[in-house]
Amino acid sequence: MNEVKGTALITGASAGIGAIYADRLARQGHDLILVARTAAKLDQVAGAIREATGRNVDTLPADLSNPGDLRLIEARLINDRRITMLVNNAGIGAPVPTWQADVDQMETMIDINAIALARLTYAIAQRFAAAGQGTIINIASTVAIAPEFLLNGVYGATKAFVLALTASLQAELADKGxxxxxxxxxATATEFWDTSGVPLSGIPAEIVMSADAMVDAALAGLALGETVTIPALPDTEAWHAFEAARIAMVPNLSLTEPAARYRPVPVSA
Ligand SMILES: NC(=O)c1ccc[n+]([C@@H]2O[C@H](COP(=O)([O-])OP(=O)(O)OC[C@H]3O[C@@H](n4cnc5c(N)ncnc54)[C@H](OP(=O)(O)O)[C@@H]3O)[C@@H](O)[C@H]2O)c1
Structure with a gap:
């Protein structure tokens, strides 16, 4: 058995990407707290990991769209000082174009993908900063920078939120350990697609990665010290060039005068 590395709390750990994170982090030496709605599936994942690794694995059934359940997870993050890692993985998609979607379902998606992720990050970040250590992994999506992939637009917006929030925290906490x-x-081969109403069989196989390969790559990126990991991107230089183009615009994004092309439209007499 490896040395215990502290406890990782993983949301959405009953299936897909979250269940693989649970397996890999236990094998690396972490004890686990697994969060999702379905207690029976959590118990199944937890039992298999205990059996394979001998780690302590707690389950915490909770619906992250339910404010009461969310507060319980926040309290656990604040009070359980064994927790050294948070994996904000739980997320849902939607099968319909943005403008045709049910607005209440969109609000639930925002609650899970953005609000819950932000609240859980707040719950742990202050304690980690005070302790000078701790790791947060936030699962966004390539749609955060490629809405052209034509998934539901609110889904893409929640993932852009995750990317922006993480970038801001990285800058603020860089010197705090x-x-x-x-x-x-x-695209990753999980139940996400069927649950979201877009069958995986309808996605070109050449753009779909296995969940095992995706999580192993993401953990390799973490070990390399990456702050942004795009598992499929062959050359990180492409990301750095994208960032450089954005940063080059920054000096011109806030000025006293509008750009010359925005001359006031003449008012006809
Ligand atoms: N699969 C992809 O192609 C892909 C690509 C890019 C990003 N992602 C992101 O990766 C993350 C994981 O996705 P996945 O593919 O592993 O999806 P998945 O196979 O559908 O698993 C989603 C997990 O989240 C849990 N969950 C869903 N709603 C929840 C809620 N209200 N409260 C608590 N837990 C909830 C589910 O368990 P219960 O149903 O038991 O609650 C399950 O454990 C998501 O954030 C997703 O947006 C996925």
């Missing part, structure tokens, strides 16, 4: 990684997976 807290590691924050954001992961941008492309």
């Amino acid at each position: 807290v590691r924050i990684q954001v992961v941008l997976p492309g």
